[in-house]
Amino acid sequence: MSGSVDIERLDRAVARLESVASTLGCEFPPAEPLQLEQLDRVEAAIAPLRLPSDIAHFYRTWSITKAGTLFLPHLCDLGFALDSWDEHRATEWPSAVLFPIAYMSHWMHFVELDHPDSPGPWIYDGAYAGGLFTLAHSCLAAWLEWIADEVEAGRVEEVWEGRWQLTREQTDDDERTERLRADDVPDDAIPPFDDSDRRQWPLRWNLADGFDPADYELRGPTHTLASFVEALRAGPASATIHVGLIRQMGHSAELADETGCLAVTLERQDSPFGTGRIWEVEISGDHQPDLQLLPYPEPEEPPQFDISRQDDPDYLAEYAAGAARRMAVRSDPVATVT
Structure with a gap:
């Protein structure tokens, strides 16, 4: 030190x-x-x-x-x-x-x-x-x-x-x-x-932590989310995509680019997404002939936490439920981010 x-x-x-x-x-x-x-x-x-x-x-x-x-x-x-x-x-x-x-x-x-x-x-x-x-x-x-x-x-x-x-x-x-x-x-x-x-x-x-920040540099996408979904409709597919994080709960997340949103499983829960930033991810999925992209969610601002009610269990439960609702992924994951 x-x-x-x-x-x-x-x-x-x-x-x-x-x-x-x-x-x-x-x-x-x-x-x-x-x-x-x-x-x-x-x-x-x-x-x-x-x-x-x-x-x-x-x-x-x-x-x-x-x-x-x-x-x-x-x-x-x-x-x-x-x-x-x-x-x-x-x-x-x-x-x-x-x-x-x-x-x-x-x-x-x-x-x-x-x-x-x-x-x-x-x-x-x-x-x-x-x-x-x-x-x-x-x-x-x-x-x-x-x-x-x-x-x-x-x-x-x-x-x-x-x-x-x-x-x-x-x-x-x-x-x-x-x-x-x-x-x-x-x-x-x-x-x-x-x-x-x-x-x-x-x-x-x-x-x-064993991370090399160079691993997170943008090198170039092979697909958009829309073209990746189109590929999955034809058969199993893998892609490199530039996306942003919309929502995350544990290993489940919702990613978005200019073409739409997709629910995925994060192989690593700590996938280093930053709010409002674009990340390059490797993504893969199985054949899903009827797969559709999700629409963009309506933004919902979280309320300010009322510190004077920090010992009120009903308030804490209500606040936690609201946070979970805002972060909930809207469908089952359809692909995996490695």
Whole structure:
């Protein structure tokens, strides 16, 4: 790892945050045996990757059970974090070098694990619902320092009895950039990037995952979706097609080009489609004499998630059902993308 880790800075940040926020329910008692056992399991499971030394020191020294609700997203226990990381490996999103340390609904903070090309214990902001990866903080100490700054500035509110929350979810881009630059983060690492587009991911993430971004370069199609469907009507066919992703649920997806839409099976669930981008895919299917293209779906904008209702199970179920409806593929898959 090329980036340095300042354990003393983290110790000072924890002490300062506890000093300014203990009356708001943010405390850091000594780590409990269960947390230490979870830490050992995490370190064994992620090897040869490693937790950055500041993250390991934090969990080995302090308990997060009384960290309170000032952390947005909330710090998650290591058992949940490891389960999430394992699930992410099954879907191959995000990169294996990103380990979740905080979670709330679809929203997560990931720390970049220690590996040969790691720039440091950077903390990224991301979400299951898709969108952007944003480098939020240069390290855990920087995140704690920012929370303490917000508390001292009075930017907190009591959202439920005894539960305090920052009035800003995160710093704006100018302030975030200033903080990152102060910690010597290079400018080219600061802009957000599309979390669904592997071509925008740092090269070190792709290489750690065994992906070569050159594999995703456009080289030239042999068919449109319409001509591929026409070929399938005559017999089994394979093609190279330039398409965009319309919808995806697991391994089922709906692809589109200028000629129409087609439901397919993704051999790899992580097929690196980026919203609004064109990808070159290898596609094949069996003889289907009556196959027709699907029409373009009517666009449906997702509603803004109401964070004040995050503990309402009926609201969460309704929101999840709406997300599933918007992403549902409209027919059984008729071809396979390899």
